[in-house]
Amino acid sequence: MRSEPAAHEPGTPLYDPAAGQVGEYRGPAGPHAMLRPLGGGREWPADPAALRPATDEERLSARLRAANDRTRAAAGVCGPPDPDDLSRPPRPRPDCAECAELARSRDDARAAYDRSAETDANVLLRQHQRREHRT
Numbered sequence: 477m478r479s480e481p482a483a484h485e486p487g488t489p490l491y492d493p494a495a496g497q498v499g500e501y502r503g504p505a506g507p508h509a510m511l512r513p514l515g516g517g518r519e520w521p522a523d524p525a526a527l528r529p530a531t532d533e534e535r536l537s538a539r540l541r542a543a544n545d546r547t548r549a550a551a552g553v554c555g556p557p558d559p560d561d562l563s564r565p566p567r568p569r570p571d572c573a574e575c576a577e578l579a580r581s582r583d584d585a586r587a588a589y590d591r592s593a594e595t596d597a598n599v600l601l602r603q604h605q606r607r608e609h610r611t
Contacts, residue, residue, distance in 0.1 A: 489514060489530040489538070492522040498530040498538035515542025566601045574604055 484490060484501045491498050492511055499511025499520070508521035514535070530538070565582070568575035582597035 484509070484527070489535045490522075490527045491530045491534055492520075493526055493528075494523060495520060498534045501527075513542060514538040515546065565598050566605060568601065569605070569609060572609070574608070575601065578604060 486501055486503055488501045489498050490501050490509075490511060495511075498514060499522070500514055502510040502512055502519060504510070504524070505521060507524075509524040509527060510519050511522050511527075512519040515538075568579040570576075578597055578601040582594050582601065585591075585593035585597055
């Protein structure tokens with residue numbers, strides 16, 4: 477039998493194990509508890525029985541993430557670069573010999589001002605990364 481979840485005060489930082497993040501308790505919404513990221517953002521529904529008070533470390537981490545997000549937003553940076561952005565050359569993975577070889581081919585082509593070969597190396601590197609490094 478399921479026990480009744482503890483009541484929380486609005487504004488209490490709680491850890492939601494399903495989302496893997498800390499949220500500020502906003503209140504109940506039907507069978508769910510509504511949480512939002514510390515520092516603001518989109519609310520999400522959570523199972524009230526699974527919530528627990530956030531540890532000091534979890535609260536600090538969530539507040540730091542919120543501060544970093546505000547800094548990025550103020551600087552006009554929305555997040556990490558899109559790996560599928562074709563305007564940027566792909567970056568080789570440091571632990572992959574094939575990535576390194578394709579990057580060397582690209583660098584050699586760039587040094588020889590052979591833009592066609594440089595583009596070919598970028599295409600091959602992207603194909604390799606999609607095939608071998610994405611799960």
